[in-house]
Amino acid sequence: MTKVKVCGIREREEAKWAADAGADAVGFVFAESKRRVTLEKAADIADSLPKDILKIGVFVNASESELQYAMDVVKLDYVQLHGDETPEFCRELTIPFIKAISIREKSDLQALQSYGSGLLLVDSGKGPFRGGNGTTFDWEYLSDYESLKDNIILAGGLKKENVTEAIKKTEPYMVDVSSGVERNGRKDCKMIKAFIEEVKSFQKEESGEYS
Numbered sequence: 001m002t003k004v005k006v007c008g009i010r011e012r013e014e015a016k017w018a019a020d021a022g023a024d025a026v027g028f029v030f031a032e033s034k035r036r037v038t039l040e041k042a043a044d045i046a047d048s049l050p051k052d053i054l055k056i057g058v059f060v061n062a063s064e065s066e067l068q069y070a071m072d073v074v075k076l077d078y079v080q081l082h083g084d085e086t087p088e089f090c091r092e093l094t095i096p097f098i099k100a101i102s103i104r105e106k107s108d109l110q111a112l113q114s115y116g117s118g119l120l121l122v123d124s125g126k127g128p129f130r131g132g133n134g135t136t137f138d139w140e141y142l143s144d145y146e147s148l149k150d151n152i153i154l155a156g157g158l159k160k161e162n163v164t165e166a167i168k169k170t171e172p173y174m175v176d177v178s179s180g181v182e183r184n185g186r187k188d189c190k191m192i193k194a195f196i197e198e199v200k201s202f203q204k205e206e207s208g209e210y211s
């Protein structure tokens with residue numbers, strides 16, 4: 001069953017919408033972004049969430065001590081590394097991490113092999129920002145990396161209208177949505193609910209639960 005992460009959470013009520021809709025993970029952006037939250041705010045939101053929802057912090061080129069500090073303050077389960085963190089840097093980390101890889105062309109996926117056996121997030125490299133651009137990449141590129149699919153978090157421009165096709169093509173461990181559940185730049189309760197319902201109803205169909 002593909003899991004769902006809702007990223008770019010800035011308020012307690014947004015986190016509650018995601019939790020109530022059945023999200024498996026939420027993300028807090030600590031990198032430069034219009035979605036940035038302070039560690040203190042994220043800690044307060046994280047504290048309001050059920051323990052079984054994964055809390056993931058998004059960083060761009062943070063040092064190991066910054067990552068460790070955020071882990072401790074917010075009680076994160078993972079750090080998501082969305083910058084130029086090298087395989088060497090990641091290999092030395094003692095913190096659970098998800099390395100994000102930006103995909104513009106198929107050859108960018110070769111980087112997947114370099115980051116060990118942990119979770120890898122594949123995002124579109126198209127757009128002005130490090131992430132959260134709301135743009136997709138060609139999901140067919142992942143067909144050569146089927147053996148890694150249980151480690152893959154698929155991100156980039158996902159929304160209710162395309163998430164089923166994305167899961168069918170890539171069968172990832174998790175899908176990650178941010179812009180696709182926002183209206184006028186803020187998270188939208190109905191859009192979060194509709195996105196997660198779409199993922200879950202597709203999975204029920206696939207498992208034959210409706211037959």
Ligand SMILES: O=C(O)c1ccccc1N[C@@H]1O[C@H](COP(=O)(O)O)[C@@H](O)[C@H]1O
Binds near residue numbers: 008135177178
């Ligand atoms: O959301 C941001 O502003 C952001 C900033 C810096 C790095 C990553 C960021 N978000 C991540 O981007 C992807 C895709 O988002 P979208 O659905 O296309 O809007 C997702 O993993 C977010 O965690």
